[in-house]
Amino acid sequence: MKKYIAEPFKIKAVEPIAMTTKQQRIAAIKEAGYNTFLLKSKDVYIDLLTDSGTSAMSDNQWAGLMIGDEAYAGSKNFYNLEAAVRNVYGFKYVVPTHQGRGAENLLSQIMIKKGDYVPGNMYFTTTRLHQELNGGTFVDVIIDEAHNSELEVPFKGDVDLNKFQRLIDQVGPEKIPYICVAVTVNLAGGQPVSMKNLKEVKELASKYGIKIMFDATRCVENAFYIKEREDGYQDKSIAAILKEMMSYADGCTMSGKKDCLVNIGGFLAMNDEDLYLQASQLVVVYEGMPSYGGLAGRDMEAMARGIYESIDEDYIKHRIYQVRYLGDRLIENGVPVVRPIGGHAVFLDAKKFLPHVPQDNFPAQALAAELYIHSGVRSMERGIVSAGRDKEGKNYYPKLELVRLTIPRRVYTYSHMDVVAEACIDLYQQRDSIKGLKITYEPPVLRFFTSRFEPLE
Ligand SMILES: *Cc1c(COP(=O)(O)O)cnc(C)c1O
Numbered sequence: 001m002k003k004y005i006a007e008p009f010k011i012k013a014v015e016p017i018a019m020t021t022k023q024q025r026i027a028a029i030k031e032a033g034y035n036t037f038l039l040k041s042k043d044v045y046i047d048l049l050t051d052s053g054t055s056a057m058s059d060n061q062w063a064g065l066m067i068g069d070e071a072y073a074g075s076k077n078f079y080n081l082e083a084a085v086r087n088v089y090g091f092k093y094v095v096p097t098h099q100g101r102g103a104e105n106l107l108s109q110i111m112i113k114k115g116d117y118v119p120g121n122m123y124f125t126t127t128r129l130h131q132e133l134n135g136g137t138f139v140d141v142i143i144d145e146a147h148n149s150e151l152e153v154p155f156k157g158d159v160d161l162n163k164f165q166r167l168i169d170q171v172g173p174e175k176i177p178y179i180c181v182a183v184t185v186n187l188a189g190g191q192p193v194s195m196k197n198l199k200e201v202k203e204l205a206s207k208y209g210i211k212i213m214f215d216a217t218r219c220v221e222n223a224f225y226i227k228e229r230e231d232g233y234q235d236k237s238i239a240a241i242l243k244e245m246m247s248y249a250d251g252c253t254m255s256g257k258k259d260c261l262v263n264i265g266g267f268l269a270m271n272d273e274d275l276y277l278q279a280s281q282l283v284v285v286y287e288g289m290p291s292y293g294g295l296a297g298r299d300m301e302a303m304a305r306g307i308y309e310s311i312d313e314d315y316i317k318h319r320i321y322q323v324r325y326l327g328d329r330l331i332e333n334g335v336p337v338v339r340p341i342g343g344h345a346v347f348l349d350a351k352k353f354l355p356h357v358p359q360d361n362f363p364a365q366a367l368a369a370e371l372y373i374h375s376g377v378r379s380m381e382r383g384i385v386s387a388g389r390d391k392e393g394k395n396y397y398p399k400l401e402l403v404r405l406t407i408p409r410r411v412y413t414y415s416h417m418d419v420v421a422e423a424c425i426d427l428y429q430q431r432d433s434i435k436g437l438k439i440t441y442e443p444p445v446l447r448f449f450t451s452r453f454e455p456l457e
Contacts, residue, residue, distance in 0.1 A: 004325045005321050007414075008315060009315075017045055018043060018044070018045060019376075020043060025376060033451070033453055033454075035451055035452060036369065037448065037450070039378060047378045048404075050380065050406050051345065051406045052255065052257045053257035055261045055409040055411065058309055060309070061261070061302045061309070064298070064304070067298075067301060068299075068301055070297045075291055077297040077301040078300055080301060081301075081307075084307040085307070088239065091251060092270070092273075092276075093271070094269045095269075095293055096265070096267045096291075096294070096295050096300055097265075097268060097293045098295060099264060099265065099266040100217060100266040101127075101255075106268050106282050107268055110275065110279060113136075113177070114134075116175050116176065117136065117137050117175050117176050118177070119159075120180040121182055122146060122185050123138050127180065139163075140163075141159050141167065142163075153340070154230075154340075155193060157185035157191040157193040157222075159193070159201050168204075173208035173209060177210075178212060179201065179205055179211075179213070181198070181201060183214055184221050184222045190218065190344045190345055191342050194229075195226050198249075211250045212250050213253065214246070215253055216249075217255045219242060219252075220310045220311060221344065222245065222343070224320050237311075238311050238316055250275075251269050251270030254266050261409060264295070315410075319343075322417060323342070324341050326346050326405065326420060329417070330346065330425070335424050336349040336352035336353055345404050345405055347405070350402060353367055354366065357436040359383070360436075361456060362385055364383035364402055365437055365453060369437070375422075383402055384398060405424075437453040438453065438454055
């Protein structure tokens with residue numbers, strides 16, 4: 001039996017959740033058009049839709065809300081946030097934003113000119129969109145292994161230096177304002193980047209005067225993997241590893257809704273004074289004064305406290321181990337999942353789970369709906385529905401057809417993970433009876449949010 005670490009916290013306030021009957025769930029999913037995004041949260045037992053903004057705050061963070069200083073300018077909570085970012089990440093300047101994409105908007109507008117190229121280790125939806133809106137072209141420079149769901153590679157998020165070099169040779173360094181390095185890589189399944197790779201990226205980028213901006217959304221989870229898997233880091237603290245990681249970047253965008261343990265918030269951080277000046281001018285247009293950036297004082301305080309809590313050794317160990325526990329239980333029982341298990345989610349491989357359902361009949365969507373009916377667990381489709389259509393209106397056929405089980409931070413217990421695992425194992429045993437779906441309504445863009453379906457006869 002592998003060792004997992006029990007919860008390093010106890011429960012002070014409880015939020016009851018609905019225990020529904022199968023009959024109720026069948027009615028609810030029908031009403032939601034077999035789309036888990038359209039379910040009402042009151043009908044959900046264990047909600048694994050996303051880890052974004054769904055964290056449980058600590059008593060210390062809730063206490064912080066009461067000392068919110070709601071001054072229009074110069075709130076003391078801003079200075080606490082600034083100090084937290086300086087102490088924990090090591091960046092000199094910080095501009096708060098309402099969430100991660102607010103920071104992406106500022107960064108992309110300031111740094112990207114029409115015709116520029118922005119390399120990155122796999123795209124993220126909002127990040128790429130902001131790059132494109134400012135006339136940039138995203139270029140994927142992640143290692144090939146990241147696109148294979150079965151390869152067990154310790155740092156599957158690494159940048160492929162040859163791909164990066166090739167882009168520099170092709171378009172010239174003056175067309176590359178920065179490289180965006182995501183630590184960890186969300187769309188590869190929460191896969192980490194090694195310190196060695198970060199150092200090498202820094203070396204190569206510096207040679208050509210290209211800046212390095214991290215998407216630091218899950219940087220603490222990345223630091224944990226370095227401690228666990230990379231030679232020379234076992235005896236270093238998460239705090240020290242995180243500081244070293246950040247020392248290879250010129251700045252970062254951050255969605256506080258993930259690793260900063262808050263329900264809303266984000267920031268743009270950097271060392272360069274000129275970039276800071278430009279960001280503090282632009283933030284006024286989109287978010288608010290540079291000392292609140294779309295956040296209430298109390299929200300900045302909660303984020304500042306969350307930043308310190310996130311580097312607690314026991315917290316982050318439990319976080320990663322809890323996700324791994326769910327993944328290990330599924331692997332032990334032969335349920336097909338993406339490997340290795342990443343930092344924030346476990347992904348069911350719907351093509352292998354339901355080989356009898358063709359991709360045109362939405363196997364991952366069907367599996368997510370069945371999982372809800374069976375157990376009240378809400379997951380999310382990441383396959384052909386999410387991939388959408390090309391400019392000619394033809395479906396993209398993504399290689400990966402997945403159901404994402406995303407674990408919120410500090411919210412659920414190992415018993416909840418058991419419920420989820422047992423439901424997936426049960427369904428796997430009766431997989432032959434699961435049928436595909438057909439689409440009955442489809443919006444023109446981002447169809448996964450609001451499309452409706454019906455079971456095939
Ligand atoms: C969530 C996320 C973002 C965007 O952050 P929001 O707070 O949702 O705006 C950017 N990058 C990654 C990797 C994310 O997971």
